[in-house]
Amino acid sequence: MTTLRIGVLAPEVLDSNGDAANARVLVARARWAGLDAELVPLRAAQDFAVRPDVVVAGTGADQDLPGVLDLLRETGAALRGWTADGTEVVAVGAGWQLLTESFATPTGIVTGAGVFPGRAVAGERVTDDLVVSCGPLTLVGFENHVRRVEGIDPAHVLGSVLHGVGDGGGVEGYREGVLLGTHLHGPVLAKNPALADAILTRVAERRSLTYTTTDARLHATDETARAARDVIAKRLGVGR
Numbered sequence: 036m037t038t039l040r041i042g043v044l045a046p047e048v049l050d051s052n053g054d055a056a057n058a059r060v061l062v063a064r065a066r067w068a069g070l071d072a073e074l075v076p077l078r079a080a081q082d083f084a085v086r087p088d089v090v091v092a093g094t095g096a097d098q099d100l101p102g103v104l105d106l107l108r109e110t111g112a113a114l115r116g117w118t119a120d121g122t123e124v125v126a127v128g129a130g131w132q133l134l135t136e137s138f139a140t141p142t143g144i145v146t147g148a149g150v151f152p153g154r155a156v157a158g159e160r161v162t163d164d165l166v167v168s169c170g171p172l173t174l175v176g177f178e179n180h181v182r183r184v185e186g187i188d189p190a191h192v193l194g195s196v197l198h199g200v201g202d203g204g205g206v207e208g209y210r211e212g213v214l215l216g217t218h219l220h221g222p223v224l225a226k227n228p229a230l231a232d233a234i235l236t237r238v239a240e241r242r243s244l245t246y247t248t249t250d251a252r253l254h255a256t257d258e259t260a261r262a263a264r265d266v267i268a269k270r271l272g273v274g275r
Contacts, residue, residue, distance in 0.1 A: 037242050039065050039072040039235075043088035044130060045095070045103045046076050052179060052220040054093025054127040057231075060224040061063040061089055061125075064231050067250040070239065081111045086117045088238045094128025094220070095182075097140070099131060104145065111148040118150060121241050123213045123234050126151065127223060131209075131216035132182050139182060151209055151216050153186040161200045165219055166273050167207045169194035173273075174227045176219030184209065184216065193217055197273040213237075226264060228257050 043058035050056075058074055065072035075087050095103065095221025107114070114134070118124060126134050132155035135147045139157040147155065158181060165178040174194065183202040193208025193215070201218060208217035213228070217223055224231040232248060239246035248254075 036071045037244060039070055039083070039089075039238060039242065040087035041065075041072060042075045042077045042082075042090045044077045044090060044092040046078070046093075047104065048099045048103055049093035049095045049130045051094050051096055052128065052177075052222075054130065054222050055091065056222060057093065057125050057127065057222045057224045058089070058251050060090040060222060060228070060231055061091070062207075064228070064253060065235055065246070067122035067252045068235070068246050068248065069250075070246065078106075080106065080244060083110045083113045085098075086120060086122055088242070089123040089125065089234060090114065092124070092126040092130025092134060093222075094130055097129075100129060100133065104138075107133060107148040114148055118213050121213060123238060124132060124150060124215065124232065125224065126214075126216045127183075127220060128180055128218055129217075131155075132184060134216070135184055136186075151184075152188070152191075152216055153184040153209065155182045155184050157181065158183050158203075164267060164271060165201060166197040166219050166268060166271060167194040167201065167209065167217075167219065168197055169210070172227065172229055173197070173264065173268065174219060174223070174230070175267050176217075176221035176223050177227055178218040179220065180218050181264045196270045205221065226260055228253075228260050233267070
């Protein structure tokens with residue numbers, strides 16, 4: 036049986052807002068769809084020997100990021116090669132920022148992994164609910180960041196901000212091809228499972244598999260997420 040491999044980058048470090056759980060969301064939804072899937076921690080260079088179908092990167096505290104940067108210096112070329120070969124990347128907060136072209140630290144600018152376009156620049160801390168219009172979807176989560184990502188082609192932003200700040204200028208995130216970067220915590224794939232379904236559909240197609248959403252567990256989970264989004268959107272007076 037074909038096994039989908041869902042990698043999670045430095046899961047003990049990049050999980051400050053529970054974002055590493057995005058990987059578990061993908062594994063669970065794949066299994067509920069009748070597919071075989073496994074969670075693959077990417078903690079050290081040797082863990083990058085086999086290309087996964089998806090890489091998830093969560094956020095982390097600034098004091099813990101130098102070790103992740105060191106790992107990315109060893110493995111950045113592999114990550115870039117993986118995305119060229121079709122590996123999907125879901126990166127949130129600092130995990131996204133580390134994967135851009137450059138990353139602002141208190142002591143200066145460091146080179147990022149270059150998986151995503153753009154530069155993570157310093158700004159004021161933002162802590163708020165974040166609601167984003169993304170095509171037919173209204174994405175809901177919360178943001179907690181001191182950097183924003185600039186230098187993104189407007190055609191490739193994740194969406195328009197309905198509430199919150201995002202990357203400033205009324206836009207938030209990056210979405211193009213296999214890459215999804217955002218400041219939406221929640222975790223984003225748990226609160227907005229349509230994003231997870233889109234990723235898993237593409238992954239399954241690349242493996243000549245079919246991803247279906249008929250299982251009752253998927254329906255129940257989606258309904259819970261929908262109700263949570265509706266409550267937040269109603270409270271904020273947006274998106275519904």
